[in-house]
Amino acid sequence: YSKMTGDLKVLTEDKQQSGTSYKAGLRQANNFGKDVHVVDMRSDTITRPSPEMRRAMAEAEVGDDVYAEDPTVLKLQKRVTEITGMEDSLFVSSGTMGNLIAVLAHCWERGSEIIIGDLSHIIKYEQGGASQFGGICLRTVKNKDDGTFDIEEMLSKVRDPVDIHNPITRLICIENTHNVCGGRVLPLEWIDQVVAVSTQRNIPVHVDGARLMNAAVHLNVPPSRLLRGCASVSICLSKGLGAPVGSVLSGSKTFIQRALRLRKSLGGGMRQVGILAAAGLLAVNNMVDRLADDHLHAKMIGEAINSMNSENMQVDMSALESNILMVETKRPLTPEDVAARLSQITEKESEELKEKIVVRCFGMTRTRMRITTHADLSRKDIEAAIRKLKYIIAEYDSVA
Numbered sequence: 001y002s003k004m005t006g007d008l009k010v011l012t013e014d015k016q017q018s019g020t021s022y023k024a025g026l027r028q029a030n031n032f033g034k035d036v037h038v039v040d041m042r043s044d045t046i047t048r049p050s051p052e053m054r055r056a057m058a059e060a061e062v063g064d065d066v067y068a069e070d071p072t073v074l075k076l077q078k079r080v081t082e083i084t085g086m087e088d089s090l091f092v093s094s095g096t097m098g099n100l101i102a103v104l105a106h107c108w109e110r111g112s113e114i115i116i117g118d119l120s121h122i123i124k125y126e127q128g129g130a131s132q133f134g135g136i137c138l139r140t141v142k143n144k145d146d147g148t149f150d151i152e153e154m155l156s157k158v159r160d161p162v163d164i165h166n167p168i169t170r171l172i173c174i175e176n177t178h179n180v181c182g183g184r185v186l187p188l189e190w191i192d193q194v195v196a197v198s199t200q201r202n203i204p205v206h207v208d209g210a211r212l213m214n215a216a217v218h219l220n221v222p223p224s225r226l227l228r229g230c231a232s233v234s235i236c237l238s239k240g241l242g243a244p245v246g247s248v249l250s251g252s253k254t255f256i257q258r259a260l261r262l263r264k265s266l267g268g269g270m271r272q273v274g275i276l277a278a279a280g281l282l283a284v285n286n287m288v289d290r291l292a293d294d295h296l297h298a299k300m301i302g303e304a305i306n307s308m309n310s311e312n313m314q315v316d317m318s319a320l321e322s323n324i325l326m327v328e329t330k331r332p333l334t335p336e337d338v339a340a341r342l343s344q345i346t347e348k349e350s351e352e353l354k355e356k357i358v359v360r361c362f363g364m365t366r367t368r369m370r371i372t373t374h375a376d377l378s379r380k381d382i383e384a385a386i387r388k389l390k391y392i393i394a395e396y397d398s399v400a
């Protein structure tokens, strides 16, 4: 990169080599000056509770939730049960805990196996918790670009339970929207097909619905439609919905009873947790419709990048369905280079733009940089991010 742009004088930069990867992104300190407009697009998890949400939390009615006596938690669980169209729900501390409990509850017998996409969050970002804590085998099928996988391939991996050499296929997991695939929304027909063939074989389907509400908003259908015939779902409250903590797991009454026992054993039995559930309740009631703004913002950024007709950076707009934007970078440029440049302000840039803008994001794969839109970004923030992106694209293109 420095070969491409010469030695531009950098005014503001994270001294710990910012933005270059997820890990570096985490280390990145907020040490940009007061006059710097920072647009943080690393993740929708960075959203902070609004004043209204904080008020709801402060005023929440609470009780001991291990005794099932916290009225606010019960209210949240009831509300999410309505939304998912399932029988019962359980508030858990995180999406990772929701997925772990779901997988453990479905695979209660030793020698169990789950079939799952190779780019799924459960495989990539949850430390293999299912095997770590449950001794469960994870058998992967190849994820396609759109977050689905080939149903024939999936079926070829279902084990014959009569053959005593085999583990027993106990669960199929899908992810909606699909994070690593770029916030892709699973097609309804595909979900229906997975459910149909799995039901035939008596294998339940678990949905990692960390961003299920984004999928529902994109398709303009009720979330329950995305879950038709599915056995369980885990939904994050702390991403685009803006709550500070928590996920909710939904499923049958029997499943949730099992989940309740597992949650306690994992140390997830919390007490006056209505304080957190109050934020979640406000999130599912008031924060879903506005996800459309995040989707629009992602489109605006994608279109702005493509309007530069750059050889170096492009967005596949046909793959842009929700709040996760994948920017393709062309070698020798890497996603890490671009993310690092976005976190810098050069002297020349500051003079030409007459403002100081930093955009925070990170490289997700070898050729893709992830930008995430969310509730804490206003239209003004998005417009600033676009000015910065256009500026650095022009800079790259002028050297090439």
Ligand SMILES: *Cc1c(COP(=O)(O)O)cnc(C)c1O
Pocket (backbone or CB within 6 Å): 094, 095, 096, 097, 099, 121, 122, 175, 177, 178, 179, 208, 210, 211, 236, 247
């Ligand atoms: C964020 C996320 C989770 C859970 O994450 P936590 O940080 O543990 O809440 C699970 N699945 C997907 C697809 C996610 O994006």
